[in-house]
Amino acid sequence: MAAMTAAQSPAGQLLSVRDLAVVFRTRTGEVPAVREVSFDLARGEIFGLVGESGSGKSTVLTALTRMLARNARITSGRIGFDGADLLALREPAMRRLRGDRIGLIPQRPMTSLSPATSIGRQLRWHLDGLDDAGRLKELLGGVGLDALLDRLDGYPFEFSGGQLQRLLIAVAALGKQPDLLLADEPTTTLDATVQAQVLRLLLELRDRVGSAMVFVTHDLGVISQISDRIGVMYAGRLVEVAPARELFAAPRHPYTRALLEAIPVRHRRGEPLRTIPGTVTGANRLSGCPFAPRCPIALDLCREENPAPRETGLSLVRCHRAGEDL
Amino acid sequence: MLRYVGRRVAGLALVLLIVLTLVFFMLRAAPGGPVDAYLGMNPTPEKRAEVEHRFGLDQPIWVQYAKFLGNLASGDLGNSLFSDRPVSAVIGERLPVTLELSLTAFLFWVALGLVAGAVAARRRDSFVDGCVRVISVVALSVPSFWLALVLVVVFGLYVKGVLPSSGWTPFSQDPWGNLRGVVLPAFALGLGSGAIIARTLRASMIETAQADYVSFARAMGMSERRVLRQITLRNAIIPTATVIGLMLGVFVSGTVLIENVFNIPGIGQTVVGAFTRHDYPLAIACTLITASVFLVANLVVDLLYFVLNPRIRAGFLNGTAR
Numbered sequence: 001m002a003a004m005t006a007a008q009s010p011a012g013q014l015l016s017v018r019d020l021a022v023v024f025r026t027r028t029g030e031v032p033a034v035r036e037v038s039f040d041l042a043r044g045e046i047f048g049l050v051g052e053s054g055s056g057k058s059t060v061l062t063a064l065t066r067m068l069a070r071n072a073r074i075t076s077g078r079i080g081f082d083g084a085d086l087l088a089l090r091e092p093a094m095r096r097l098r099g100d101r102i103g104l105i106p107q108r109p110m111t112s113l114s115p116a117t118s119i120g121r122q123l124r125w126h127l128d129g130l131d132d133a134g135r136l137k138e139l140l141g142g143v144g145l146d147a148l149l150d151r152l153d154g155y156p157f158e159f160s161g162g163q164l165q166r167l168l169i170a171v172a173a174l175g176k177q178p179d180l181l182l183a184d185e186p187t188t189t190l191d192a193t194v195q196a197q198v199l200r201l202l203l204e205l206r207d208r209v210g211s212a213m214v215f216v217t218h219d220l221g222v223i224s225q226i227s228d229r230i231g232v233m234y235a236g237r238l239v240e241v242a243p244a245r246e247l248f249a250a251p252r253h254p255y256t257r258a259l260l261e262a263i264p265v266r267h268r269r270g271e272p273l274r275t276i277p278g279t280v281t282g283a284n285r286l287s288g289c290p291f292a293p294r295c296p297i298a299l300d301l302c303r304e305e306n307p308a309p310r311e312t313g314l315s316l317v318r319c320h321r322a323g324e325d326l
Numbered sequence: 327m328l329r330y331v332g333r334r335v336a337g338l339a340l341v342l343l344i345v346l347t348l349v350f351f352m353l354r355a356a357p358g359g360p361v362d363a364y365l366g367m368n369p370t371p372e373k374r375a376e377v378e379h380r381f382g383l384d385q386p387i388w389v390q391y392a393k394f395l396g397n398l399a400s401g402d403l404g405n406s407l408f409s410d411r412p413v414s415a416v417i418g419e420r421l422p423v424t425l426e427l428s429l430t431a432f433l434f435w436v437a438l439g440l441v442a443g444a445v446a447a448r449r450r451d452s453f454v455d456g457c458v459r460v461i462s463v464v465a466l467s468v469p470s471f472w473l474a475l476v477l478v479v480v481f482g483l484y485v486k487g488v489l490p491s492s493g494w495t496p497f498s499q500d501p502w503g504n505l506r507g508v509v510l511p512a513f514a515l516g517l518g519s520g521a522i523i524a525r526t527l528r529a530s531m532i533e534t535a536q537a538d539y540v541s542f543a544r545a546m547g548m549s550e551r552r553v554l555r556q557i558t559l560r561n562a563i564i565p566t567a568t569v570i571g572l573m574l575g576v577f578v579s580g581t582v583l584i585e586n587v588f589n590i591p592g593i594g595q596t597v598v599g600a601f602t603r604h605d606y607p608l609a610i611a612c613t614l615i616t617a618s619v620f621l622v623a624n625l626v627v628d629l630l631y632f633v634l635n636p637r638i639r640a641g642f643l644n645g646t647a648r
C-alpha cells in the first residue's frame with residue numbers, strides 16, 4: 001500500500017493544498033471551519049483525512065471541487081492541481097475538471113442519484129459510449145454489478161445502498177477514470193460487510209485506474225485499511241500528517257494519541273475505555289493550538305500561539321512539544 | 327394501469343351519485359320551493375295544487391327520489407321547471423362557455439406560474455426573484471371577487487374599449503371578440519392559483535437544488551443548464567403537480583363568482599339562478615356537470631402524477647399503493 005508514496009518529489013505532486021482557510025457566514029457570526037490546511041498528494045496515492053464530526057473534513061473536500069455552500073468563502077490558500085491553480089480558474093474551466101479529472105464518491109449513495117430518472121439514463125448522462133453493450137458490461141462487471149445489466153430501467157429507490165455506491169463508483173472512478181478521486185465517508189451509511197466490500201473495491205480500482213484519492217472518514221479502522229498517508233484534523237486544523245504505518249506505530253500529536261487510545265480494538269479487557277476529556281466546542285475560534293484546552297501536556301505557549309508544522313520522524317506535526325521525549 | 331383507471335372511474339361514479347343524492351334532498355329541505363318562485367305572491371290554493379302536481383312535487387319524497395334515479399339511469403335529466411326546455415340543452419349551451427373560461431385560465435396561469443417559479447428559483451435573490459415573491463404575495467392576498475369587481479369597474483367605466491368587461495361573445499360569432507372577452511375573467515379566476523403554483527415550484531426547486539443528487543451531478547461535471555432541466559425541474563415538478571391538482575377545484579368552482587360578476591352565460595351563472603329559483607332539475611344537472619368536470623380533471627392529474635413519480639408507479643405495481 002505504501003509502496004507508491006515513497007520518494008515523491010514535491011514537484012511531481014498531483015495535488016498541493018497550501019494554507020487553505022474556509023469561513024462560513026452564519027447567523028451567529030463567522031465560523032472558521034478550516035484554517036491553515038496544507039497537504040500534498042502524489043499520483044495514485046491515497047490520502048486519508050480523519051477527524052471527528054465537524055472537524056472540517058467535508059469542507060476541505062468540497063473546497064477542492066469548488067462546490068462549497070453559498071454561505072462559504074475561501075479566505076486564503078492555494079490549491080494546485082496538476083500545475084493549475086484551482087482557486088484562480090474560471091467556473092467553466094473548473095466545471096470541465098469536475099468528473100473528468102476530479103471525481104467524487106458521495107457520502108450518501110441512497111440519495112445521490114435523481115429519484116425521478118432510471119439509473120440507466122443517469123449512467124448515460126455522465127458517461128459516453130454506453131450504447132455499446134460491451135462497455136456497459138465491462139463497467140458494471142468492474143464493480144461487481146453484473147446482475148444490474150438487465151435492471152437499468154429501474155429507479156434508485158429500487159436498489160440497496162451497497163449497489164448504489166458501487167454504481168456511483170462505477171461512474172465516478174471506473175467510468176471517468178479521474179486523476180483525483182474524492183471520497184467523503186463513502187461507507188458510513190453502509191453496513192459492515194458491504195463497507196468492507198466497497199473498501200476493497202476502491203483499493204482494487206486505485207491499482208487498476210491509478211487515481212489518487214482523498215478519503216475522508218471519522219473511522220480510524222477504515223482509514224488504516226485504505227490509506228497510504230493520513231492527515232488528522234481537529235477543529236478545522238490539520239494537526240498531524242504521517243504515513244499510515246507511522247501514524248499508528250508512533251502517533252506524535254497528543255490528539256492523535258488520544259484518538260488511537262480510544263479505538264475499541266486496542267482496548268484491553270478490564271481496562272476502562274479511554275475517552276478524551278473536555279469538548280471540542282469553540283475550538284475552531286481559538287488563536288492558539290485548538291487542542292490545548294483538552295491536551296494533557298499543554299503549556300501556556302500552546303494557548304497563545306498555534307504551533308507551526310514540525311517534521312518529527314516521518315510525521316509533520318503541529319505541536320509545540322513535538323519531538324520532546326515524553 | 328387499466329384496472330386502476332377502471333377502479334377510479336367506478337369510484338368516481340359512486341361519488342357523483344352521493345353528491346347528487348345530497349343535493350336532491352338538500353334542495354327539497356331548503357325553505358321555499360319552485361312553486362312560490364313560479365307563481366309569485368299569494369297564489370290561490372287551487373293554482374298551487376295544480377303547479378305542484380305538474381312539477382310532481384305532490385308525491386312522497388322517496389317516490390320523487392326513485393323517479394329521479396330512474397330517469398338519471400336512462401340519461402334523462404328532465405326539463406327546467408321554468409323554461410320547460412330540456413336541461414341537457416341548457417347545459418349543452420352553457421358548458422362550452424364555462425369550459426373555455428376555466429381551461430383558458432387554467433392553462434394560462436399554470437404556464438405563467440411555472441415559468442415565474444422556475445425563473446425565480448434559478449435567479450434566487452435577484453431582482454426578478456424579488457418581483458415574483460412580492461407580486462405572488464400580493465396576488466394571494468387579493469380576494470378574487472374584489473379583483474373581479476375592480477376589473478369590471480376599471481375596464482367598464484374608465485378605460486373603455488380596451489377589453490370587454492361584461493357579457494360574452496360566442497367564438498362562432500366573432501373569434502377575436504370571444505378571445506378578448508375571456509381575458510379579464512380568466513385573469514381574475516386564476517391569479518391566486520398562479521401565485522400558489524409559482525411559489526410552490528420556486529420553493530421545491532430551491533429545496534431540490536440542495537439535494538445530494540444535484541451535488542453529485544454537478545460534481546460529475548454536468549452543466550448547470552442540464553442540471554436544472556434534467557434534475558432540479560424534473561424532481562421539483564412532482565410536488566408542484568400535487569398543488570396544481572388541488573388548484574383544479576378553484577378553476578371549477580371559481581367560475582360561479584366570476585361568471586356572475588362578468589355576466590357570462592356559463593354554468594356558474596346558471597347554477598345560481600337554478601338554486602335561487604329552486605329549479606330542481608337544472609340545479610341537479612349543473613351539480614352533476616360541475617362535479618364531473620372536477621372529478622375527471624382530478625383523475626387526469628392523478629394519472630399525470632403517476633407518470634411523473636416513479637416511486638408511486640413502482641409502489642402501485644408492487645401492490646403497496648392503492
Ligand SMILES: Nc1ncnc2c1ncn2[C@@H]1O[C@H](COP(=O)(O)OP(=O)(O)O)[C@@H](O)[C@H]1O
Pocket residue numbers: 024025026031033051052053054055056057058059060069071
Ligand atoms: N453550510 C454550512 N453553514 C455553516 N456552517 C457549516 C456549514 N457546513 C459546515 N459548517 C461548519 O463547518 C464545520 C466543519 O464542517 P464539516 O466540514 O462538515 O465537518 P466534517 O465533514 O469533518 O464533519 C462545522 O463546524 C460545521 O458546523
Ligand SMILES: [Mg+2]
Pocket residue numbers: 054057058059184
Ligand atoms: Mg462530513
